Amino acid sequence: xxxxxxxxxxxxxxxxxxxxxxxxxxxxxxxxxxxxxxxxxxxxxxxxxxxxxxxxxxxxxxxxxxxxxxxxxxxxxxxxxxxxxxxxxxxxxxxxxxxxxxxxxxxxxxxxxxxxxxxxxxxxxxxxxxxxxxxxxxxxxxxxxxxxxxxxxxxxxxxxxxxxxxxxxxxxxxxxxxxxxxxxxx
Amino acid sequence: xxxxxxxxxxxxxxxxxxxxxxxxxxxxxxxxxxxxxxxxxxxxxxxxxxxxxxxxxxxxxxxxxxxxxxxxxxxxxxxxxxxxxxxxxxxxxxxxxxxxxxxxxxxxxxxxxxxxxxxxxxxxxxxxxxxxxxxxxxxxxxxxxxxxxxxxxxxxxxxxxxxxxxxxxxxxxxxxxxxxxxxxxxxxxxxxxxxxxxxxxxxxxxxxxxxxxxxxxxxxxxxxxxxxxxxxxxxxxxxxxxxxxxxxxxxxxxxxxxxxxxxxxxxxxxxxxxxxxxxxxxxxxxxxxxxxxxxxxxxxxxxxxxxxxxxxxxxxxxxxxxxxxx
Numbered sequence: 001x002x003x004x005x006x007x008x009x010x011x012x013x014x015x016x017x018x019x020x021x022x023x024x025x026x027x028x029x030x031x032x033x034x035x036x037x038x039x040x041x042x043x044x045x046x047x048x049x050x051x052x053x054x055x056x057x058x059x060x061x062x063x064x065x066x067x068x069x070x071x072x073x074x075x076x077x078x079x080x081x082x083x084x085x086x087x088x089x090x091x092x093x094x095x096x097x098x099x100x101x102x103x104x105x106x107x108x109x110x111x112x113x114x115x116x117x118x119x120x121x122x123x124x125x126x127x128x129x130x131x132x133x134x135x136x137x138x139x140x141x142x143x144x145x146x147x148x149x150x151x152x153x154x155x156x157x158x159x160x161x162x163x164x165x166x167x168x169x170x171x172x173x174x175x176x177x178x179x180x181x182x183x184x185x186x
Numbered sequence: 187x188x189x190x191x192x193x194x195x196x197x198x199x200x201x202x203x204x205x206x207x208x209x210x211x212x213x214x215x216x217x218x219x220x221x222x223x224x225x226x227x228x229x230x231x232x233x234x235x236x237x238x239x240x241x242x243x244x245x246x247x248x249x250x251x252x253x254x255x256x257x258x259x260x261x262x263x264x265x266x267x268x269x270x271x272x273x274x275x276x277x278x279x280x281x282x283x284x285x286x287x288x289x290x291x292x293x294x295x296x297x298x299x300x301x302x303x304x305x306x307x308x309x310x311x312x313x314x315x316x317x318x319x320x321x322x323x324x325x326x327x328x329x330x331x332x333x334x335x336x337x338x339x340x341x342x343x344x345x346x347x348x349x350x351x352x353x354x355x356x357x358x359x360x361x362x363x364x365x366x367x368x369x370x371x372x373x374x375x376x377x378x379x380x381x382x383x384x385x386x387x388x389x390x391x392x393x394x395x396x397x398x399x400x401x402x403x404x405x406x407x408x409x410x411x412x413x414x415x416x417x418x419x420x421x422x423x424x425x426x427x428x429x430x431x432x433x434x435x436x437x438x439x440x441x442x443x444x445x446x447x448x449x450x451x452x453x454x455x456x457x458x459x460x461x462x463x464x465x466x467x468x469x470x471x472x473x474x475x476x477x478x479x480x481x482x483x484x485x486x487x488x489x490x491x492x493x494x495x496x497x498x499x500x501x502x503x504x505x506x507x508x509x510x511x512x
Binding site for chain 1: 201218221222224225226227228229232233234236237238239497500501504505507508511
């Protein structure tokens with residue numbers, strides 16, 4: 001696969017700054033005082049870590065691994081790189097900020113919402129993504145977005161990291177069943 | 187279905203189609219099972235103790251031999267994956283009416299069962315079922331004769347990794363009836379594949395296979411010597427029927443020679459963990475103080491057993507889906 005560097009770390013960090021500002025306004029507008037932030041593994045957690053620090057949230061950051069909630073398990077089998085989800089604080093009646101790196105088909109977010117609801121019943125869920133790209137297959141819309149790049153159908157945008165962070169764009173290649181990350185990246 | 191020519195339980199891409207034995211599985215595969223297990227450990231602590239991974243799948247527990255722990259943890263594991271579970275008490279049903287194993291199998295397959303979890307007193311039964319099962323149907327060995335009990339071995343490996351981090355450098359002692367133990371056989375294979383420094387077996391001569399050393403273990407007949415400086419002690423259950431076979435003098439005598447007491451535990455490494463596959467014969471293999479003591483991780487083994495079985499069930503169902511599509 002041809003891969004080109006689309007953004008370096010400092011540019012990614014500026015995007016996160018923009019997101020933090022928008023989130024701040026949104027939380028104020030909705031009068032949400034103590035939101036609970038949850039990142040989706042792996043890239044979403046990197047973005048969430050930065051947002052969590054910038055917003056000065058007091059409750060610890062949660063991390064979701066949606067491998068057990070994917071809708072393509074019967075097509076690609078078990079993700080060999082699954083890690084445990086970690087939601088240290090009960091989600092019941094809390095306002096959740098769900099963070100992911102790239103929003104594409106919306107299937108990851110569908111899976112993440114299902115998983116969150118297996119932990120409890122949140123008061124609300126706000127969706128914040130670093131990148132919002134075309135190609136939605138489900139009625140899912142982000143509340144806060146860092147960047148909306150214009151991409152062709154066969155182009156993939158991926159957050160690389162964690163140190164340094166970067167955004168890369170590649171052309172679609174042969175998808176391997178042993179690498180589920182290449183199947184759905186958003 | 188495309189199977190690996192060498193190993194019935196793997197497909198050509200090296201994915202797990204059945205889980206029958208540790209034999210022939212690579213360190214990478216065992217590590218993948220342990221890593222996947224790690225992902226499932228949190229599920230039991232949530233409000234909804236279920237993930238939707240195997241929704242719509244049917245898992246049949248075929249237990250030709252009685253079991254409480256293994257059957258219930260397999261059942262719970264399948265249910266936590268959202269599969270439907272059939273528990274068949276075979277000894278009390280079809281086979282006693284003269285139906286052959288294959289007929290039972292064919293009937294269940296006609297009910298569109300996706301996985302068989304098999305326990306049988308004869309070695310090789312799970313392999314036999316795996317060979318004859320329809321494409322797309324996975325088989326789990328939940329213990330066959332004296333041969334293998336791979337999910338027990340993997341939950342033991344998971345318990346060891348959780349406590350010790352790495353396998354390299356570890357000395358592990360397995361104490362008791364090695365000769366009749368499918369658990370010990372699977373444990374020894376797994377420990378050596380994962381690269382521990384030393385596996386010791388400690389047992390009287392009557393409870394050791396004649397070729398014990400060929401398993402890749404150091405053999406001890408003296409408990410005091412064998413246990414010295416080990417990081418992990420795995421006690422095996424002494425099956426009382428062995429007494430009648432004149433393999434052992436008496437339970438009392440066995441405890442005197444091979445029972446795990448606090449004094450004996452003190453000779454091992456100060457961070458030693460004590461394991462047992464259950465059910466424990468208190469005062470035969472192990473003193474009650476040790477079984478309930480601070481070094482004992484016996485109840486954790488049971489909890490981890492659910493997560494390990496969730497991991498292998500989902501891996502097998504996942505690869506069976508792939509191979510039947512491909």
